[in-house]
Amino acid sequence: MQQVEHAEPQDFDRVLTSMCTEPHPRARAAAERFLATNPGDPGTYETVAEMETEAVDLLGAVAGHPDPAGYITSGGTEANIQAVRIARNRAETNNPNVVAPRSAHFSFRKAAELLDVELRTAPVVEHRADLAGVAELVDGDTVAVVGVAGSTEYGTVDPIPAMAALAADAGALCHVDAAWGGFYLRFSDHDWGFDHADIDTMTIDPHKGGQAAIPAGGLLVRDETLLGELAVDTPYLESTSQATLTGTRSGAGVASALAAMETLWPGGYREQYDRAMANAEWVAEALTSRGHEVVGPHLPLVAADVSVPMTDELRERGWRVSKTGAGELRIVCMPHVTRSMLRSFVADLDWY
Ligand code: 0PR
Numbered sequence: 001m002q003q004v005e006h007a008e009p010q011d012f013d014r015v016l017t018s019m020c021t022e023p024h025p026r027a028r029a030a031a032e033r034f035l036a037t038n039p040g041d042p043g044t045y046e047t048v049a050e051m052e053t054e055a056v057d058l059l060g061a062v063a064g065h066p067d068p069a070g071y072i073t074s075g076g077t078e079a080n081i082q083a084v085r086i087a088r089n090r091a092e093t094n095n096p097n098v099v100a101p102r103s104a105h106f107s108f109r110k111a112a113e114l115l116d117v118e119l120r121t122a123p124v125v126e127h128r129a130d131l132a133g134v135a136e137l138v139d140g141d142t143v144a145v146v147g148v149a150g151s152t153e154y155g156t157v158d159p160i161p162a163m164a165a166l167a168a169d170a171g172a173l174c175h176v177d178a179a180w181g182g183f184y185l186r187f188s189d190h191d192w193g194f195d196h197a198d199i200d201t202m203t204i205d206p207h208k209g210g211q212a213a214i215p216a217g218g219l220l221v222r223d224e225t226l227l228g229e230l231a232v233d234t235p236y237l238e239s240t241s242q243a244t245l246t247g248t249r250s251g252a253g254v255a256s257a258l259a260a261m262e263t264l265w266p267g268g269y270r271e272q273y274d275r276a277m278a279n280a281e282w283v284a285e286a287l288t289s290r291g292h293e294v295v296g297p298h299l300p301l302v303a304a305d306v307s308v309p310m311t312d313e314l315r316e317r318g319w320r321v322s323k324t325g326a327g328e329l330r331i332v333c334m335p336h337v338t339r340s341m342l343r344s345f346v347a348d349l350d351w352y
Helices: 025-033 046-063 076-090 107-115 131-137 160-169 224-228 251-264 267-289 308-316 339-351
Strands: 069-073 097-101 118-122 142-148 173-177 201-203 217-221 301-304 329-332
Touching: 025 251, 046 069, 046 217, 046 251, 069 076, 069 224, 069 251, 076 107, 076 142, 076 173, 076 201, 076 217, 076 224, 097 107, 097 131, 107 118, 118 131, 131 160, 142 160, 160 173, 217 224, 251 267, 267 301, 267 339, 308 339
Parallel strands: 097 118, 097 142, 142 173, 173 201
Antiparallel strands: 069 217, 201 217, 301 329
């Protein structure tokens, strides 16, 4: 027997750090069925190409856009890179910059380096973009203002409508990174979507809160012309141009994104949000009552000042926990995180 037959994929029993989760059973089945299809060649793989259009429409429904354009990416990183690329390509300047809060995901650093765009990072107040700080950095060479809707470390949501207004005044695009937050935010009272603000592009990933199999990220754009900024000619394919970053792409991601959203939007996602928020509030309260300082939950994510030796002990006991840049313990209440899991986590904390 080969090594791979002996290896067991890790289960989610003690995973409190991941922003991905167990795919929905229908999403898993769909991924397997469409594994050998390539939406990068829509002229040949027509079925999966049609499914991608439907997946984008459903993603639009989640994001508050009745008629979006976009595609299923390899993940949030690709979507963020492509959003910056759209903004850079459409602008006239030779010296482009992008303004993003310090809390923005590190994929924007990759985007800036790849695309030769200056990344200006604005200060945050209570883990949200500081509007005055953003305004100070925006100038005539700004091609995009980035707002984060569900930050990686604290789950906070930037003041998106005001940031979109700032972008519009500067003639720049507004990009919202809702890679993780998107599938929760629709059920919250935050203003973050296409229906709340004049935003141009958005990252929203089915393989995070959407319960699709990896790789299924999402890039949504206000209209087809923005996607046109990415198009390159594809002379020998039946389709004449391609806007994606990768060429050959997994049909598994597209099929599983569609299966998950068909199954869960909107009722299943609403239930998931309610349950995840209740769990996050429960664990926040459990930590607060034990004397820890807690940030959140703004969305189903809690950060707490748990000491390094305590965190190390939790790791020893098999808990997958991670730290924020400032050193807080981070707990992400994804769908696989149950109340009983959190109870045994807190019991381990108490033992220490
Ligand atoms: N934007 C935001 C707000 C994110 O949180 C992330 C990923 C990305 C973009 C990039 O998305 P991709 O990783 O799909 O390219 N945030 C987590 C991180 O990088 C993802 C993660 C997933 C972490 C699974 C751990 C894990 O087990 O930390």
